[in-house]
Amino acid sequence: MKKVGPLSTDLVVACKVYEFQRKGEKVEFGKLVEGLEGLVGKSTIINNLNTLSDWGIIKTEFGETEAGRAGRLYSISGEAEMMIKETYEKYWDRVMRETR
Numbered sequence: 001m002k003k004v005g006p007l008s009t010d011l012v013v014a015c016k017v018y019e020f021q022r023k024g025e026k027v028e029f030g031k032l033v034e035g036l037e038g039l040v041g042k043s044t045i046i047n048n049l050n051t052l053s054d055w056g057i058i059k060t061e062f063g064e065t066e067a068g069r070a071g072r073l074y075s076i077s078g079e080a081e082m083m084i085k086e087t088y089e090k091y092w093d094r095v096m097r098e099t100r
Helices: 009-022 029-035 042-054 081-099
Strands: 058-064 070-076
Touching: 009 029, 009 042, 009 070, 009 081, 029 042, 029 070, 042 058
Parallel strands: none
Antiparallel strands: 058 070
């Protein structure tokens, strides 16, 4: 399992989705790639999104992106929100310090 600091890349992607979501921003693939540049590669993000979806941690909906086009939008599912919130609060600053 690949790791970034103390977290697996799956949890890094989930935490980034959570970060955008709590700011009220729409989360689309391109935004995740930009937000995780230098931490997690594009193909790893795709694999992580599939894994997180299979595990029920994120949900995917089709909707209008910030650019006004139709696309996939990602969010943390209700059942997993508390777990990802706690992971984000406990580890996110450490991940950013150790990798930047």
